[in-house]
Amino acid sequence: MKRCGILLPVFSLPGKYGIGSMGEEAYRFIDFLSDTGQNYWQILPLNPTSYGDSPYQSPSAFAGNPYFIDLDILLSDGLLTLEECEGERAETIDYGKLYRMRYAVLRKAYKRFCGRIPSSFYKFSVTNERWLKPYCLFMEQKEKNGGVAWTEWKDRSYSEQEYEEVNFYAFLQFTFFMQWKALKSYANAHDVKIIGDMPIYVAPDSADVWSLPQNFQLTETLLPARVAGVPPDAFSETGQLWGNPLYDWQKMQEDGFSWWLERFRYSFELYDAVRIDHFRGFAAYYSIPYGDTTAVNGEWIEAPGEELFKAVNESFPDAEIIAEDLGFLDERSRSLLKSTGYPGIKVAQFGFDEDGSEYLPAHYPRNCTAYTGTHDNTTAKAWAKQLPKDRKRYFRSEVGKSFWETDAHALVRSVLESDASLAVVPIQDYMEIGTEGRINVPSTLGGNWTWKLPRQYERFAKHIAAFRAARV
Numbered sequence: 001m002k003r004c005g006i007l008l009p010v011f012s013l014p015g016k017y018g019i020g021s022m023g024e025e026a027y028r029f030i031d032f033l034s035d036t037g038q039n040y041w042q043i044l045p046l047n048p049t050s051y052g053d054s055p056y057q058s059p060s061a062f063a064g065n066p067y068f069i070d071l072d073i074l075l076s077d078g079l080l081t082l083e084e085c086e087g088e089r090a091e092t093i094d095y096g097k098l099y100r101m102r103y104a105v106l107r108k109a110y111k112r113f114c115g116r117i118p119s120s121f122y123k124f125s126v127t128n129e130r131w132l133k134p135y136c137l138f139m140e141q142k143e144k145n146g147g148v149a150w151t152e153w154k155d156r157s158y159s160e161q162e163y164e165e166v167n168f169y170a171f172l173q174f175t176f177f178m179q180w181k182a183l184k185s186y187a188n189a190h191d192v193k194i195i196g197d198m199p200i201y202v203a204p205d206s207a208d209v210w211s212l213p214q215n216f217q218l219t220e221t222l223l224p225a226r227v228a229g230v231p232p233d234a235f236s237e238t239g240q241l242w243g244n245p246l247y248d249w250q251k252m253q254e255d256g257f258s259w260w261l262e263r264f265r266y267s268f269e270l271y272d273a274v275r276i277d278h279f280r281g282f283a284a285y286y287s288i289p290y291g292d293t294t295a296v297n298g299e300w301i302e303a304p305g306e307e308l309f310k311a312v313n314e315s316f317p318d319a320e321i322i323a324e325d326l327g328f329l330d331e332r333s334r335s336l337l338k339s340t341g342y343p344g345i346k347v348a349q350f351g352f353d354e355d356g357s358e359y360l361p362a363h364y365p366r367n368c369t370a371y372t373g374t375h376d377n378t379t380a381k382a383w384a385k386q387l388p389k390d391r392k393r394y395f396r397s398e399v400g401k402s403f404w405e406t407d408a409h410a411l412v413r414s415v416l417e418s419d420a421s422l423a424v425v426p427i428q429d430y431m432e433i434g435t436e437g438r439i440n441v442p443s444t445l446g447g448n449w450t451w452k453l454p455r456q457y458e459r460f461a462k463h464i465a466a467f468r469a470a471r472v
Contacts, residue, residue: 004416004468005040005195005424006033009055009375009439010068011093014455018090019098022179023070027186032457034190036464041187042195042424044375044439046180046270050203053095053449054440056277057203057244059138062131062266064176066106067098073179079109093450110171124174130262134211136169149205151222180270188272195322195424196271198263200278201228201244208259209245215252215259216245219290226287229295230327239286239295240443246287253304257311264312264319273320275369279344280325282308283333305336313340322369322422326350341367343422348415349373349383352395360398361414370420372411372429375439380408380429382438408432409467416468430464431457 013020013029020026033041047058048065055065071088074080084105090097125132138150140162145153184194202208204224209216217225224245232239252259267274276282282305288298312319325337325344337344346368351359364370372380384407387395392407401410408429415423428437431454440448 002416002420003039003422004037005042005422006036006038006430007042007371007375007424007426008453009044009449010046010065011044011449012439012451012453014453014457016090017071017085017088019067019093020452021068021070022176022183023072026070026183028458029453030183030187030190030192032461033187033192035461037468038192040193040195040273040422040424042275043197045197045199047199049095049449050205052445055197055449056199056201058199059142059203059206060131060135061199061202061206061208061263062128063135063173063207064180064270066172066176067102068180069106069172069175070179071105074109074175079112080105084108093452095449106172107168109175110168113171113175114167120178121171121174124177125170128173128266131207131266132170132173135173135207136166138207138210139169140165150210151205184270184272193272193320194270195273195275196267197275197277198267200276200281201242201246204243204245212259215248217248218245224290227290228281228285229288229298230286231295231298231300233328236443239298241288241292241295246285247303249303253307257308260308261311261315264316268316268319273322275322275324275345276342277324278327279323279337279342280327280329280333283336284330302332306339309336309340309342343367343369345374346370346418346420347372347374347377348411349377349380352387352391352398355394361418361420362398364418364420366419366421368420369422369424370415370418371424371426372415373426375426376442377438378435379426379433379437380411381406381432382435384408384411385434406432412467427453427457430467431460 008029010026011020013025015021015025030041045055045058046064046068047055047060048063049055050057050059071080071085075082075085088101088105141153141156142150145155187194213222219225226246227242228244228246229241230239282303284300284302286298287301288295321342323337323340323342323344325333326347346359346364348359348361348370349372351357351361361370373383377383384392396410399410399414401407412425412429415425437451439451
């Protein structure tokens with residue numbers, strides 16, 4: 001039987017404290033997944049967010065987002081009071097408010113935690129010291145310097161008096177990990193696996209670049225020499241300028257890709273499967289001169305992807321990895337995917353722009369993961385509504401849409417009935433939510449990463465279960 005999953009970010013879970021968390025609503029959603037016959041819950045990166053609120057631009061490639069720590073669990077553990085929790089109530093996700101207020105509440109929990117520190121905290125700190133210590137030092141220094149980027153820090157000293165502040169960030173990571181570990185165990189006990197998301201790049205203002213500058217293409221003043229992005233295409237005449245510092249692949253290869261192997265090790269502790277974002281960047285990456293305002297002047301440069309993933313497969317032979325191989329695909333990137341054996345990704349919304357597209361559900365190979373759309377797409381309902389008339393006729397003909405079937409559900413059905421070994425559907429498409437359910441509009445700031453799942457989603461359980469059973 002085909003494996004199926006639902007895509008929903010943790011931040012989109014319902015909850016009384018604004019942003020979704022690893023508390024009661026997360027457990028309820030896992031029950032929902034189990035009841036509807038889902039094998040997987042796919043999420044977006046769990047990393048902390050910074051400017052722009054994107055989980056793909058994080059101050060750490062390893063750390064977990066403190067906003068996802070559930071306050072009610074801290075209340076039940078005696079680390080917070082009911083009054084302190086009540087002050088955090090909110091219906092919508094407001095990242096500015098979270099930044100101003102959530103850490104203050106978590107500091108109160110930390111002070112009480114210091115009165116009875118468990119041995120598991122020390123074990124966690126030692127086991128993850130390689131990334132945890134630099135991250136905690138980075139966050140302490142960043143706060144001390146007013147939150148500006150590390151390249152602008154004036155005070156780079158560190159004293160023993162600041163030890164408590166460093167430990168506060170370690171407490172946040174320990175608490176995040178403990179809550180996530182319990183949630184993942186609950187999911188696995190209900191035959192639901194977690195698909196995590198690994199961004200290829202790290203943010204320039206991150207603990208990773210600050211602590212290991214030798215891993216990146218930086219100048220003598222520690223600014224990026226060149227940055228990441230994608231070239232101009234049909235969607236953008238000037239391409240996309242992401243601004244992430246590029247890896248120094250030669251140095252990384254010389255030390256056996258130790259940073260990457262550590263990153264994968266930690267990821268496989270957090271998730272049952274890992275989706276690698278922008279996989280083609282491991283075959284060749286698009287390099288743009290630092291300071292350019294567009295991606296027009298970039299160039300493709302080869303990367304040692306085959307050597308990296310040979311090391312990954314040798315270190316983690318049973319790992320379940322999904323390669324996000326969307327975008328400009330050349331022979332080298334296709335060859336890399338083939339050499340790894342990883343399933344690539346097919347997005348049904350891309351399949352009806354031209355006749356005979358490889359993204360048509362009828363053309364999917366078995367070794368792939370099929371989606372109606374991703375977090376960067378609009379919802380199926382909104383997508384179908386904006387299709388030109390000729391493309392809509394083509395779409396309906398290709399998927400064999402019936403009279404009583406909506407366009408959104410016809411797209412979902414086409415993915416479930418495809419030959420893909422795994423089909424993942426954003427929950428918005430099952431619920432036929434329109435543009436208001438979009439997660440992200442690429443290359444825009446503001447209004448992204450804030451959609452919340454309506455509390456009445458559980459009413460769709462029988463419908464989704466029947467939909468899956470009849471078509472998979």
